[in-house]
Amino acid sequence: GAGVSQSPRYKVAKRGQDVALRCDPISGHVSLFWYQQALGQGPEFLTYFQNEAQLDKSGLPSDRFFAERPEGSVSTLKIQRTQQEDSAVYLCASSLRGLGNYEQYFGPGTRLTVT
Amino acid sequence: AQTVTQSQPEMSVQEAETVTLSCTYDTSESDYYLFWYKQPPSRQMILVIRQEAYKQQNATENRFSVNFQKAAKSFSLKISDSQLGDAAMYFCAYSPYSGNTPLVFGKGTRLSVIA
Numbered sequence: 001g002a003g004v005s006q007s008p009r010y011k012v013a014k015r016g017q018d019v020a021l022r023c024d025p026i027s028g029h030v031s032l033f034w035y036q037q038a039l040g041q042g043p044e045f046l047t048y049f050q051n052e053a054q055l056d057k058s059g060l061p062s063d064r065f066f067a068e069r070p071e072g073s074v075s076t077l078k079i080q081r082t083q084q085e086d087s088a089v090y091l092c093a094s095s096l097r098g099l100g101n102y103e104q105y106f107g108p109g110t111r112l113t114v115t
Numbered sequence: 116a117q118t119v120t121q122s123q124p125e126m127s128v129q130e131a132e133t134v135t136l137s138c139t140y141d142t143s144e145s146d147y148y149l150f151w152y153k154q155p156p157s158r159q160m161i162l163v164i165r166q167e168a169y170k171q172q173n174a175t176e177n178r179f180s181v182n183f184q185k186a187a188k189s190f191s192l193k194i195s196d197s198q199l200g201d202a203a204m205y206f207c208a209y210s211p212y213s214g215n216t217p218l219v220f221g222k223g224t225r226l227s228v229i230a
Contacts, residue, residue: 033217033218035217035218035220040222040223041223042221042223043206043218043220045217045219048216059217091160093160103165104162104218106152106160108157108158108159109159
C-alpha cells in the first residue's frame with residue numbers, strides 16, 4: 001500500500017480481555033514505532049523496531065504490553081488483561097533508515113476502548 | 116530527559132489571516148531535529164515542516180514557516196493565509212540527531228479557522 005495501515009481502526013474490549021493491534025508499515029521501511037495517544041494528549045512513545053529487532057521498549061507501561069515484528073515488516077502490539085487506563089489511540093509509524101531521512105509516516109491509529 | 120511544551124491549548128484564526136503557534140523544548144543535545152505535525156479529526160498524523168538544529172536558516176514549506184531560536188529553545192510555527200483545511204491539532208515534536216529515534220511530542224494546540 002501507499003501508506004502505513006493499522007487494523008482494526010476501532011476496538012472495544014471488556015476489562016481483562018487480551019487484544020492484538022496490527023500495523024502494516026510502508027514497504028521497505030526499516031524502522032517501526034508504536035505510540036500511545038490518550039484523549040487530548042500528544043502521542044507518547046511505547047517501543048521501536050529496526051527490522052525484526054526491538055531496540056527500545058522503555059515506553060511500554062507494564063509487562064502486560066508486548067510487541068513483535070518477527071519478519072521485519074508487519075508488527076503486532078498485544079495488550080494482555082486490558083485495563084480501563086489502556087483506553088487510548090495506538091499509533092504506528094514507520095521510516096526509512098538512512099542519513100538525513102528522519103520523517104516518520106504515521107498510520108491512522110487504532111482507538112481502543114476498554115469497558 | 117527531553118521535554119516539549121506547547122503553552123496554547125487552543126487557538127483560532129480568521130480565514131486568510133496569519134497565526135503563530137508556540138513551542139518550547141528542553142534538551143542538552145547540540146544537534147537534533149524539530150518537527151510540526153498536523154492531526155486532523157481523521158487522526159492521520161501528517162508532517163508539516165521540520166528543522167535541523169544545525170541549520171540557522173528557518174525552514175519554510177509554502178504557507179508554513181518556523182521561527183527557530185536555538186538559544187531560547189523556541190520553535191514556533193507560522194501559518195500564513197489560513198485556510199479552512201488548516202483546522203486541526205498541531206503537535207510540536209523533537210528527535211535527537213542520532214537518527215531514527217522516537218519522537219517526543221508536546222500536548223498539542225487545537226487550531227480553529229473561522230470563515
